[in-house]
Every structure is written in structure tokens, then in C-alpha cells.
Amino acid sequence: MIKRIALIGTGNVAEQLCRILLEKDFELVGVYSRTKESRNAFGIKWNIEVCTSFTEIEEKKPDLILIAVNDSVINSVSHSLEQNSVVVHTSGSIPISELRQTSRGVFYPLQTFSKEKKVDWSEVPICVEGSTPELTEELMNLGKSISKEVNEIDSEQRKYLHVSAVFACNFSNHMYAIAHKLMEEHQMDFEMLKPLIRETAEKIDSLAPQKAQTGPASRKDEKTMNDHLELLAESDNLRHLYGLISEQIIALQDGKKL
Amino acid sequence: MIKRIALIGTGNVAEQLCRILLEKDFELVGVYSRTKESRNAFGIKWNIEVCTSFTEIEEKKPDLILIAVNDSVINSVSHSLEQNSVVVHTSGSIPISELRQTSRGVFYPLQTFSKEKKVDWSEVPICVEGSTPELTEELMNLGKSISKEVNEIDSEQRKYLHVSAVFACNFSNHMYAIAHKLMEEHQMDFEMLKPLIRETAEKIDSLAPQKAQTGPASRKDEKTMNDHLELLAESDNLRHLYGLISEQIIALQDGKKL
Numbered sequence: 001m002i003k004r005i006a007l008i009g010t011g012n013v014a015e016q017l018c019r020i021l022l023e024k025d026f027e028l029v030g031v032y033s034r035t036k037e038s039r040n041a042f043g044i045k046w047n048i049e050v051c052t053s054f055t056e057i058e059e060k061k062p063d064l065i066l067i068a069v070n071d072s073v074i075n076s077v078s079h080s081l082e083q084n085s086v087v088v089h090t091s092g093s094i095p096i097s098e099l100r101q102t103s104r105g106v107f108y109p110l111q112t113f114s115k116e117k118k119v120d121w122s123e124v125p126i127c128v129e130g131s132t133p134e135l136t137e138e139l140m141n142l143g144k145s146i147s148k149e150v151n152e153i154d155s156e157q158r159k160y161l162h163v164s165a166v167f168a169c170n171f172s173n174h175m176y177a178i179a180h181k182l183m184e185e186h187q188m189d190f191e192m193l194k195p196l197i198r199e200t201a202e203k204i205d206s207l208a209p210q211k212a213q214t215g216p217a218s219r220k221d222e223k224t225m226n227d228h229l230e231l232l233a234e235s236d237n238l239r240h241l242y243g244l245i246s247e248q249i250i251a252l253q254d255g256k257k258l
Numbered sequence: 259m260i261k262r263i264a265l266i267g268t269g270n271v272a273e274q275l276c277r278i279l280l281e282k283d284f285e286l287v288g289v290y291s292r293t294k295e296s297r298n299a300f301g302i303k304w305n306i307e308v309c310t311s312f313t314e315i316e317e318k319k320p321d322l323i324l325i326a327v328n329d330s331v332i333n334s335v336s337h338s339l340e341q342n343s344v345v346v347h348t349s350g351s352i353p354i355s356e357l358r359q360t361s362r363g364v365f366y367p368l369q370t371f372s373k374e375k376k377v378d379w380s381e382v383p384i385c386v387e388g389s390t391p392e393l394t395e396e397l398m399n400l401g402k403s404i405s406k407e408v409n410e411i412d413s414e415q416r417k418y419l420h421v422s423a424v425f426a427c428n429f430s431n432h433m434y435a436i437a438h439k440l441m442e443e444h445q446m447d448f449e450m451l452k453p454l455i456r457e458t459a460e461k462i463d464s465l466a467p468q469k470a471q472t473g474p475a476s477r478k479d480e481k482t483m484n485d486h487l488e489l490l491a492e493s494d495n496l497r498h499l500y501g502l503i504s505e506q507i508i509a510l511q512d513g514k515k516l
Contacts, residue, residue, distance in 0.1 A: 012472075071482055093474075093482045111454055112472045117461060123453045151450065160444040163486045163500075168437035168451045169458045170473030171503050172430035177467040177510060179426035186418040192409065193426045194463065195381045196369055200427045201459035203375060205452065209435040214270075214370045215428030216351075224329055224351045228421045237506060237516050242421075244499055245429050251495075252435060258495050 002063045002142050006051075007031045008077055009068035010042040012113040013090050017068060018046050020121045020146045029060040033069075054080045064088055064142075066107065074098055088139065092162035095155035096129050105130040105139050108158060109147075112169050121146045127153040127161065178238065210252055217249035260321045260400050264309075265289045266335060267326035268300040270371040271348050275326060276304050278379045278404045287318040291327075312338045322346055322400075324365065332356055346397065350420035353413035354387050363388040363397050366416060367405075370427050379404045385411035385419065436496065468510055475507035 005026055007014055010033040022028060032051040033039040043050035051057045057065060058081065067077050068090045078099045081087055088105040089098075096106050106129040111119055126143035128150060130136030136152060143150035153161060176197060183190045203212045216224040225246055232238045248258055263284055265272055268291045280286060290309040291297040301308035309315045315323060316339065325335050326348045336357045339345055346363040347356075354364050364387040369377055384401035386408060388394030394410060401408035411419060434455060441448045461470045474482035483504055490496045506516055 070477070071479060093485060110450060112457055112461065112470075114461065114465065114470060114472065117464060119457070123456075125450045125453060127450075149450070149453070153446070157444055157446060159485070159489055160440055161446060161450070162482075163489050164437040164440040164446075164451060165454055166473050166486065166500075167433045167440070169454050170471065170475065170507065172433040172455070173458050173462075173467050173471055174503055174507050174510075175425045175430040175433065176462055177471065178506075178516065179422040180467050181516065182418055182422040182425070186415055188411070188415060188419055188422075190466075192368060192383045192385075192407070192419070193422060195383060195407070196423055196427050197430070197459050197462065198381075199370055199377070200431050201455050203370065203372065204431075204434055204455065206375060207372065208448075209431050209438050212370075212372060213428065213431055213435065214372065215424050217428060219328070221329060224420075227351060227417070228424065231417055231421050235516050237502075237509075241502055241506070242424075244495075244502065245432055248436075248495060248499070249428065249432050252432075258436065258439065258493050 002138050003027055004029045004060070004062045004064075006057045006060055006062035006065045007048070007068065008054075008057065008065060009033055010038045011068065011070075012115050013109070014068035015042070015115060016113050016119050016121075017066065017090070017109070018042075018048070019118075022046065024145050026145075029062050030057050032057050058082055058085055062086075064138075066090065078104075086135070092127075092158060092165065095159070096131065097155065101131075103131055103135055105135050106155070106158070107139055107143065108153070110161070110165060112173075122148050125149040125151060127151050127158060129154055129158070178241075213249060213253070215249075217246035218253055220250060220253075260396050261285055262287045262318070262320045262322075264315045264318055264320035264323045265306070265326065266312075266315065266323060267291055268296045269326065269328075270373055271367070272324075272326035273300070273373060274371050274377050274379075275324065275348070275367070276300075276306070277376075280304065282403050284403075287320050288315050290315050316340055316343055320344075324348065336362075344393070350385075350416060350423060353417070354389065355413065359389075361389055361393055363393050364413070364416070365397055365401065366411070368419070368423060370431075380406050383407040383409060385409050385416060387412055387416070436499075471507060471511070473507075475504035476511055478508060478511075 006029050028048045030051040031048045039050050065087045071091050071094050074089050074094050075098045086103040087101040088107050092108050108127040110125040124147050126147050128139040130139050180190045264287050286306045288307045288309040297308050323345045329349050332347050332352050333356045344361040345357050345359040346365050350366050366385040368383045382405050384405050386397040388397050438448045
């Protein structure tokens with residue numbers, strides 16, 4: 001059973017994972033990150049021993065080394081660790097094969113993490129993959145100890161899960177950012193849009209998003225769409241985006257391919 | 259004080275407004291819509307007298323005629339009503355000047371309405387505009403009797419509010435629809451994305467959307483963005499949209515104009 005965990009990385013995911021693992025009585029045996037300041041600050045904040053090298057991490061004899069670092073350095077971190085360590089990364093987009101260890105795995109929490117906001121882990125779907133059925137089971141159990149929703153997802157599926165998540169989260173958030181900007185530019189409070197945003201997100205609990213669609217494009221209301229394009233005259237990029245998404249909404253309504 | 263209301267239109271907005279007005283003890287003195295079937299069904303469902311013409315609506319001597327019809331026919335409905343009736347439309351995008359009555363106004367509930375889902379009116383921001391200060395005040399009071407959030411918004415501002423709402427609601431919903439499609443195509447359950455969607459919508463309660471942004475574009479992670487574009491190879495439209503939104507997220511991060 002996994003009990004003693006070492007952590008590499010001190011970013012948003014590392015921090016939120018650390019908090020919940022400590023709450024659930026796992027033993028965090030050490031933390032390492034490249035910069036001295038960040039690992040020291042992290043160690044002090046969470047009362048975890050700070051390691052100053054990959055070797056020191058491995059000398060703690062953890063059951064598992066969790067690497068919660070930028071996607072771009074997962075491969076090189078894996079190469080700095082021993083072949084026989086048990087190494088698991090937390091990324092949505094990196095295949096398990098980028099880890100060089102024999103016992104390797106993925107523990108991907110499907111959520112958006114910010115330092116400023118505490119996440120309710122019990123609601124975070126956790127997607128796991130292990131190099132052996134035994135490790136997969138261990139990771140499933142680790143997941144279940146912090147969340148109600150744990151799924152086995154292989155590297156191929158996870159790639160599509162990740163790009164889906166970018167649309168569902170980052171891109172919908174960008175739509176909020178555009179609305180925020182337009183409201184500010186016209187002396188209105190973004191607060192006014194919040195109930196609408198909440199309702200839009202809640203609606204898909206009971207309706208498929210395509211069925212929940214409303215607005216000028218879904219009504220094929222050309223007049224309103226043209227009026228909106230005129231209002232966006234100052235920004236070619238926004239006009240372009242407005243047109244493209246509206247066309248796609250209409251295509252979906254008509255049962256066409258995107 | 260407005261007490262006796264006549265309704266023109268039987269769509270989603272008409273239906274949801276009718277429900278809350280009856281709940282709040284307003285008197286719905288009559289309903290009219292172009293097609294016999296829809297007005298009869300509506301009248302039976304809500305126990306309201308069905309009118310068969312605009313004249314019959316006006317003969318009921320309502321304090322207010324609420325027209326909740328498609329944007330494209332608001333003008334012609336207004337022209338079918340007497341000059342001296344008090345007429346108010348519920349549209350976000352149509353200026354007050356499209357009504358020809360002397361006493362005219364707008365009562366725009368800023369929310370997405372579907373027949374299938376009951377809306378919590380107390381949370382719906384209502385944007386009102388009246389042709390006189392007296393009518394504006396009457397409409398403000400009408401708004402306050404059903405919602406906690408009532409604002410006076412003129413026709414010019416409301417146009418920008420409406421296009422902002424399209425981004426915040428319809429376009430973010432389209433991002434969900436794309437994610438839904440991708441998940442289905444790769445044999446994964448859209449349910450898995452729901453906590454992420456909820457969290458993304460909730461996060462902006464405490465953070466401005468731009469600050470809440472995460473994901474490959476906000477990290478300028480070219481490798482992941484290129485991987486995602488490859489995954490979307492089957493659809494030029496989706497690749498195009500992915501590239502465009504990612505560029506805009508990066509531009510916002512860099513403090514550039516959209």
C-alpha cells in the first residue's frame with residue numbers, strides 16, 4: 001500500500017495535492033524542486049523535509065515519487081531518477097512512456113488549479129494509469145482515498161480527454177474573459193453576467209450542451225448576429241471569433257460535422 | 259402600480275415569466291400569439307384567458323402589455339398595437355425605439371431560458387428601461403418583485419451587454435458542446451468533465467476570468483498546443499478555432515489588445 005510519498009514540484013498542482021494528502025494522513029517524506037527558494041518556502045509552509053537533490057528524494061525510500069512539474073520537464077526529471085524508483089506524473093497530456101522507470105504511472109487530477117482557490121478534492125475526477133495491474137490498483141486506491149471519482153484512463157484516451165478539458169475549461173474561461181472586457185469597456189459590472197454563467201454551467205447537468213444552446217446563432221437570427229459583428233468593429237479578432245463560433249453553432253444545429 | 263399584465267408570445271421567456279408573475283400574484287389578463295395551437299395550449303396550461311387578436315388583448319385594459327416574441331417581429335407587433343398602450347419588450351438586442359408607443363419600455367431578463375429547466379428568478383438580473391422616469395420606476399418595481407438584481411440599462415449599453423452575454427453563455431456552451439463531441443468520439447463519459455466545468459464557472463466569483471486562466475496557452479506551452487492541433491487533425495474548423503482562441507489567450511496574458 002502506498003503510504004510514504006515524495007513530491008517533486010511546488011506549483012499549483014503540487015500544492016493542492018500536498019494539502020489533501022496530508023489531510024488524508026499520507027506521509028509526505030520530502031519535497032524537491034529546482035529552485036532553492038521555492039522548495040524551502042514549500043517545505044516550511046507544509047512542514048515537509050526539503051531535499052536538495054533527486055538523490056536525497058530517493059534516499060527517503062518513498063513508496064512513490066509524485067512528479068507535479070511542468071509538462072516540458074517531466075521527461076528530464078524521470079531521467080534524473082533511478083530506473084527502479086516508482087515514479088508517477090500528474091499531467092494530462094504526457095504519455096506514460098515518457099517516464100523511463102520500470103514502475104511508472106499517471107495520476108491526473110482533471111481540474112483547474114489556482115493557488116488562490118482551495119479545490120474540493122472529493123469532486124475531482126482522478127484518471128490513473130499504471131505500468132502493471134498492481135500499480136494501477138495501488139493508484140486507484142490512492143485516488144479513492146481523496147476523491148469519489150477515480151477512472152482508469154490510458155495514455156491514448158487521456159490525450160483526447162486533455163484537449164476536451166482545454167475546450168471545456170480554458171476556452172470557456174476565455175469567453176468569460178472577453179465578456180469581462182466588453183462589460184468594462186462599456187461601464188457595466190461583470191457581476192451582472194455571473195448568474196448567467198452559473199446557469200449555463202449548471203444547465204448541462206440536465207441537458208446535453210448542444211440541446212441547451214440558446215442565442216442568436218442557434219435561432220439563426222442573422223439580423224442580431226450582424227448587429228453584434230458591427231458592435232465588435234474595433235477588433236478584427238473578436239469579429240472573426242464571433243463569426244467562427246456562430247457558424248459552428250449553426251452547423252451543430254443542422255447536424256453537420258464541425 | 260402595475261398589476262394587470264397581458265402577454266404576447268408563448269416561447270421560453272414568455273413561459274418562465276408567466277410562471278413567476280403568477281407565483282408573485284400578478285394578474286395575467288390575457289395571452290396572445292400568432293398560432294392558435296400555441297396560444298390555446300399556453301392558456302390551458304397557465305389558466306389564462308386566450309385572446310385571438312391584438313385588439314382583444316387591448317380590450318382587457320392591462321396596465322402593461324409584455325411582448326416576449328422573437329426579436330424579428332417585435333417591431334411589427336408594436337405596430338399592431340395602439341399608440342397609447344403601454345408596451346414593454348423583453349429582448350436584449352432590440353432598442354426601445356423599435357416600439358412605436360408613447361409609453362414604451364424594456365424588461366430584459368439576463369438569463370438563458372429553456373422550457374425544460376425552471377429558472378431561479380430571484381437570481382436573474384433584470385435590465386429595465388422606460389420612456390419616462392415614471393415608467394422606468396414602475397418597471398424597476400416590477401423587476402424587484404421577482405428578482406434581487408434589477409438595473410436600469412439604456413438601449414446603447416444593453417446592446418453591449420447582449421453581445422457580452424452571447425460570449426459568456428452561448429459561446430462558452432459551444433465550448434462544452436465541442437468537449438462533449440470529442441469525449442463521445444473517444445468513448446469517454448462527458449460526466450467526467452462536469453466538475454471541471456462547474457469549477458471554471460465558480461472560480462470567477464473570486465478571480466477575474468483573465469487571472470483565473472490556466473492551461474497550455476496561458477503557459478505558452480507550444481509543445482502541448484501543437485500536440486492538440488494534431489489530435490484535431492480531422493476537423494479544420496476545430497483546429498482553426500483552437501489556434502485562434504489560444505492566440506487570444508496568449509495576447510491577453512501579454513497585455514495586448516484582443
